[in-house]
Amino acid sequence: MTPPEHPRPPGLLDGQIALVTGAGGGIGRGIALRFAEHGAAVALHCRTSVAAARETARQAGDAGARTVVLQADLTDEDACRRLVREAAEWGGGRLTALVNNAGVQPTRALPEMTAGEWREVVDTNVSSVFSCTRAAAEVMREQGGSVTHIASIEASRPAPDHAHYSASKAAVVMHARSAALEYGPLGIRVNTVSPGLVHREGLEDAWPDGVRRWREAAPLGRLGRPQDIGDACVFLASPLASWVTGHDLVVDGGVSARSTW
Numbered sequence: 102m103t104p105p106e107h108p109r110p111p112g113l114l115d116g117q118i119a120l121v122t123g124a125g126g127g128i129g130r131g132i133a134l135r136f137a138e139h140g141a142a143v144a145l146h147c148r149t150s151v152a153a154a155r156e157t158a159r160q161a162g163d164a165g166a167r168t169v170v171l172q173a174d175l176t177d178e179d180a181c182r183r184l185v186r187e188a189a190e191w192g193g194g195r196l197t198a199l200v201n202n203a204g205v206q207p208t209r210a211l212p213e214m215t216a217g218e219w220r221e222v223v224d225t226n227v228s229s230v231f232s233c234t235r236a237a238a239e240v241m242r243e244q245g246g247s248v249t250h251i252a253s254i255e256a257s258r259p260a261p262d263h264a265h266y267s268a269s270k271a272a273v274v275m276h277a278r279s280a281a282l283e284y285g286p287l288g289i290r291v292n293t294v295s296p297g298l299v300h301r302e303g304l305e306d307a308w309p310d311g312v313r314r315w316r317e318a319a320p321l322g323r324l325g326r327p328q329d330i331g332d333a334c335v336f337l338a339s340p341l342a343s344w345v346t347g348h349d350l351v352v353d354g355g356v357s358a359r360s361t362w
């Protein structure tokens with residue numbers, strides 16, 4: 102059962118300048134809109150989905166947020182640095198929150214997987230996180246800030262045909278813990294959010310069996326919504342999480358709590 106939208110206290114992120122990567126995609130939109138609703142100015146990153154990112158920016162503007170859309174291919178380290186610099190310049194020299202959400206989720210059985218396919222997932226899902234975080238930390242080191250990577254429950258529970266993806270998400274979780282250690286003294290907190298299956302347009306038609314199995318396995322009986330992931334990211338970027346770093350926040354309707362035997 103989908104819970105009703107409830108009014109939430111505004112202003113948790115007042116004064117923050119946030120950069121959300123992959124904001125033209127499903128979860129990225131949910132994150133960006135929640136940041137906007139809670140008072141952040143939001144730089145929305147996209148690579149190819151410019152129209153979708155602009156539509157997210159329009160909706161974030163309706164929620165009262167200042168926005169900008171920035172484009173970059175995050176497999177290019179220089180592009181990561183440029184993206185962070187542009188976001189910080191737009192923010193008047195400040196960047197207080199980065200959400201590393203962009204990623205790819207292809208499927209391929211291990212025996213057929215090429216080294217190129219493996220590398221594409223690692224470059225997109227892991228190396229971009231390393232590069233964007235390092236660039237953001239350079240900006241945040243003056244005043245502190247937060248970095249949140251979007252990992253996955255597959256970081257600890259692999260799914261078939263997803264070895265590259267699961268490995269990439271496990272790497273992201275460990276990057277966040279390592280970064281929490283090293284950037285903590287600079288006042289920079291680094292965490293991950295690990296979503297379970299999140300609804301997107303057409304998913305039920307494309308994968309009816311998977312969606313049915315998910316609903317049966319989930320104690321809360323439903324798929325996630327992009328805004329559920331956004332809520333977790335807002336918490337981690339907010340003062341409510343000022344003593345939280347190196348943490349992996351699982352947001353999966355309780356699926357990971359279920360025993361596997």
Ligand SMILES: NC(=O)c1ccc[n+]([C@@H]2O[C@H](COP(=O)([O-])OP(=O)(O)OC[C@H]3O[C@@H](n4cnc5c(N)ncnc54)[C@H](OP(=O)(O)O)[C@@H]3O)[C@@H](O)[C@H]2O)c1
Nearest residue numbers: 123126127128147148149150174175203204253296298299
């Ligand atoms: N959907 C789920 O059930 C689920 C569950 C757990 C974790 N996640 C994670 O959540 C994140 C968002 O997933 P989603 O479902 O919202 O996927 P999505 O709709 O496909 O959005 C992902 C975005 O990543 C961007 N991207 C991909 N490769 C890129 C590159 N080389 N450079 C820059 N941007 C790139 C794409 O940007 P453009 O479209 O602009 O090219 C795309 O909009 C991912 O990290 C995913 O692994 C998703």
